[in-house]
Amino acid sequence: xxxxxxxxxxxxxxxxxxxxxxxxxxxxxxxxxxxxxxxxxxxxxxxxxxxxxxxxxxxxxxxxxxxxxxxxxxxxxxxxxxxxxxxxxxxxxxxxxxxxxxxxxxxxxxxxxxxxxxxxxxxxxxxxxxxxxxxxxxxxxxxxxxxxxxxxxxxxxxxxxxxxxxxxxxxxxxxxxxxxxxxxxxxxxxxxxxxxxxxxxxxxxxxxxxxxxxxxxxxxxxxxxxxxxxxxxxxxxxxxxxxxxxxxxxxxxxxxxxxxxxxxxxxxxxxxxxxxxxxxxxxxxxxxxxxxxxxxxxxxxxxxxxxxxxxxxxxxxxxxxxxxxxxxxxxxxxxxxxxxxxxxxxxxxxxxxxxxxxxxxxxxxxxxxxxxxxxxxxxxxxxxxxxxxxxxxxxxxxxxxxxxxxxxxxxxxxxxxxxxxxxxxxxxxxxxxxxxxxxxxxxxxxxxxxxxxxxxxxxxxxxxx
Amino acid sequence: xxxxxxxxxxxxxxxxxxxxxxxxxxxxxxxxxxxxxxxxxxxxxxxxxxxxxxxxxxxxxxxxxxxxxxxxxxxxxxxxxxxxxxxxxxxxxxxxxxxxxxxxxxxxxxxxxxxxxxxxxxxxxxxxxxxxxxxxxxxxxxxxxxxxxxxxxxxxxxxxxxxxxxxxxxxxxxxxxxxxxxxxxxxxxxxxxxxxxxxxxxxxxxxxxxxxxxxxxxxxxxxxxxxxxxxxxxxxxxxxxxxxxxxxxxxxxxxxxxxxxxxxxx
Amino acid sequence: xxxxxxxxxxxxxxxxxxxxxxxxxxxxxxxxxxxxxxxxxxxxxxxxxxxxxxxxxxxxxxxxxxxxxxxxxxxxxxxxxxxxxxxxxxxxxxxxxxxxxxxxxxxxxxxxxxxxxxx
Numbered sequence: 001x002x003x004x005x006x007x008x009x010x011x012x013x014x015x016x017x018x019x020x021x022x023x024x025x026x027x028x029x030x031x032x033x034x035x036x037x038x039x040x041x042x043x044x045x046x047x048x049x050x051x052x053x054x055x056x057x058x059x060x061x062x063x064x065x066x067x068x069x070x071x072x073x074x075x076x077x078x079x080x081x082x083x084x085x086x087x088x089x090x091x092x093x094x095x096x097x098x099x100x101x102x103x104x105x106x107x108x109x110x111x112x113x114x115x116x117x118x119x120x121x122x123x124x125x126x127x128x129x130x131x132x133x134x135x136x137x138x139x140x141x142x143x144x145x146x147x148x149x150x151x152x153x154x155x156x157x158x159x160x161x162x163x164x165x166x167x168x169x170x171x172x173x174x175x176x177x178x179x180x181x182x183x184x185x186x187x188x189x190x191x192x193x194x195x196x197x198x199x200x201x202x203x204x205x206x207x208x209x210x211x212x213x214x215x216x217x218x219x220x221x222x223x224x225x226x227x228x229x230x231x232x233x234x235x236x237x238x239x240x241x242x243x244x245x246x247x248x249x250x251x252x253x254x255x256x257x258x259x260x261x262x263x264x265x266x267x268x269x270x271x272x273x274x275x276x277x278x279x280x281x282x283x284x285x286x287x288x289x290x291x292x293x294x295x296x297x298x299x300x301x302x303x304x305x306x307x308x309x310x311x312x313x314x315x316x317x318x319x320x321x322x323x324x325x326x327x328x329x330x331x332x333x334x335x336x337x338x339x340x341x342x343x344x345x346x347x348x349x350x351x352x353x354x355x356x357x358x359x360x361x362x363x364x365x366x367x368x369x370x371x372x373x374x375x376x377x378x379x380x381x382x383x384x385x386x387x388x389x390x391x392x393x394x395x396x397x398x399x400x401x402x403x404x405x406x407x408x409x410x411x412x413x414x415x416x417x418x419x420x421x422x423x424x425x426x427x428x429x430x431x432x433x434x435x436x437x438x439x440x441x442x443x444x445x446x447x448x449x450x451x452x453x454x455x456x457x458x459x460x461x462x463x464x465x
Numbered sequence: 466x467x468x469x470x471x472x473x474x475x476x477x478x479x480x481x482x483x484x485x486x487x488x489x490x491x492x493x494x495x496x497x498x499x500x501x502x503x504x505x506x507x508x509x510x511x512x513x514x515x516x517x518x519x520x521x522x523x524x525x526x527x528x529x530x531x532x533x534x535x536x537x538x539x540x541x542x543x544x545x546x547x548x549x550x551x552x553x554x555x556x557x558x559x560x561x562x563x564x565x566x567x568x569x570x571x572x573x574x575x576x577x578x579x580x581x582x583x584x585x586x587x588x589x590x591x592x593x594x595x596x597x598x599x600x601x602x603x604x605x606x607x608x609x610x611x612x613x614x615x616x617x618x619x620x621x622x623x624x625x626x627x628x629x630x631x632x633x634x635x636x637x638x639x640x641x642x643x644x645x646x647x648x649x650x651x652x653x654x655x656x657x658x659x660x661x662x663x664x665x666x667x668x669x670x671x672x673x674x675x676x677x678x679x680x681x682x683x684x685x686x687x688x689x690x691x692x693x694x695x696x697x698x699x700x701x702x703x704x705x706x707x708x709x710x711x712x713x714x715x716x717x718x719x720x721x722x723x724x725x726x727x728x729x730x731x
Numbered sequence: 732x733x734x735x736x737x738x739x740x741x742x743x744x745x746x747x748x749x750x751x752x753x754x755x756x757x758x759x760x761x762x763x764x765x766x767x768x769x770x771x772x773x774x775x776x777x778x779x780x781x782x783x784x785x786x787x788x789x790x791x792x793x794x795x796x797x798x799x800x801x802x803x804x805x806x807x808x809x810x811x812x813x814x815x816x817x818x819x820x821x822x823x824x825x826x827x828x829x830x831x832x833x834x835x836x837x838x839x840x841x842x843x844x845x846x847x848x849x850x
Binding site: 472523524529531660662668674678 | 825
């Protein structure tokens, strides 16, 4: 059942149509039988009247007289045609008298009763009776087609309105059903139109009985969803925030400890400790960043930005790290404009860059290219690292997901949040992200920004100029 | 008016039964009804052409063109329905094993077009001959509307009735309808072949018109649905049984094929 | 039907007969089949009563002299054939057991009535 409205309209209309048409047929049939009886009655009355003429007086040759014309009060147009042809025969079968339309031969065999026969090019209903003295046959006849047309003309007038009302009824049913289903549509529209972050209850003006339960269930579900969202958000943010202070204290204390320790082995373990604490600090920062960039959290401050210039800025900040790993880095492309948020885009580029550097071995190659592409801007980060096998490419955007668990080939530990943050920022800018194999041998991350609204992405957007 | 009702209803009922079964079962097999509009257009256009050229067609084959073309149309439809019943049985046994979608659509389009073509031509001839030529438009239109309306209503109930069933039940019920209407088409083709003297006309084996007369409403509906014949001859009965048997075999084959596919998957 | 039309139609007919395995013994014996002509005029059958011998195949040639089409139909004979206005159609009936077999014009059932009387 694809549409309740179509189903209800069609099935109810079909039912009404069936009932009214069947009753129309029944009425038609009964009326026709009734009309037939009336016409037969006329034949009989006229035959009786003719038999009273005292046919024995009409001797000497065959007389031809006018047919009987029945005045038709109901349908005057057909009235003149409704003629009754008649014949009078002697008992021996000698024709005494006939009307103009009646043939010379007997219209029907000499047997009392009604019969249908063909003569003079028409089909007739013929009545044969014997007069009271049993000496003469009186035959009266009416054309069947005229009888039929007369009767049907009247009955049809009664049937036609029934036929016309059915489509009208169907139209009304359609309207009523649509009206009846309106609360359902309102509910659907309300649920559909809302923002992902809007979990306020659905409101209907007058909730019909059938929808009370549904709307109550939906609102209940929304409330629970909201509660758990809030809880999760608060927990992550609070936890990260709360962790910041102890980590800072730990950092200071490790620094002090390192100063105080004399033995080289103790210094080494303290250094490891420091690295651990640094990593944890990084993780906490990332969690906070992730929460800040969640699409429903971020208050967008979009403005036209030169993505290439932004990339240069980020690279110069992170260049030490690349130098440390003795990696070869190139920045390609040209100035190109996107509409976006500076902090978020900086974070995006930073994450892409550090990720690529981190997972690429010492002395490897990195290439960042930011250039206009068609209507939009294309930003690609390539490396000569191990890349990501195709089957894992979807999952790497999940929070805390890391390829091969914690142990990466390069032996580096990461938070597993970098690409999740990248994805958030990409979504925020209505851009798209794809992972592919790079010409350098490793991973290629492709971010495609849509055209900046209001101008060509390559040049300065008009509103910025 | 009543003859218009009977003529239109009889023709519409046969077509509607078939088309509504095809619609419901094609939906149950997961096909969209995109095949329907072109089939309807081709069917109506074909009906118009068949009605317009009926005279030259009748004159083919020594004046037996009408019988022969009718028989060919009927037997082709019956064949399509046999194939379709097999597809339905296969799909009911294991979803998606009714062969390529284009095969199902081809069968649906063929059966719909041919059925409309034959039924529509007679309605066209009647409505044109009496509504337009003989000027009895009111009566023909009233009767035709009543007949078509009743036929379409019954079709609506059949369609929603089949759709209300579970997927499997809908497919098996449709297979049964395909089998019976296919046999009805074969039965009708025997009248045409006998009339053209291409099948021997024989003594009837029995006469059940006392129970259900062919001219009664029940008789008409039974004739459209299962090819009811009050006075069947041995040849008619044999061909009818052969058609049923063929459908059953197609269904069995479909079931076996689908069963194998399911095992291979599992 | 003219001679040339007949000869054109012939191969098709032969092919069909072969296809149907010539299961009808009658197709070869068309020549001996008695013919009866029925005319349709003003939605009436002439003659309205057709007498044919029992257990014999008969070829009915139905000429429709009206401008409107007519459908020759009989439940008892299991026959149904549309005859376009001003044309003719052939219907084979029989062999039949003695009795009366009514037929009618489906498009004009009130007037176009007739019967085959098998004796």
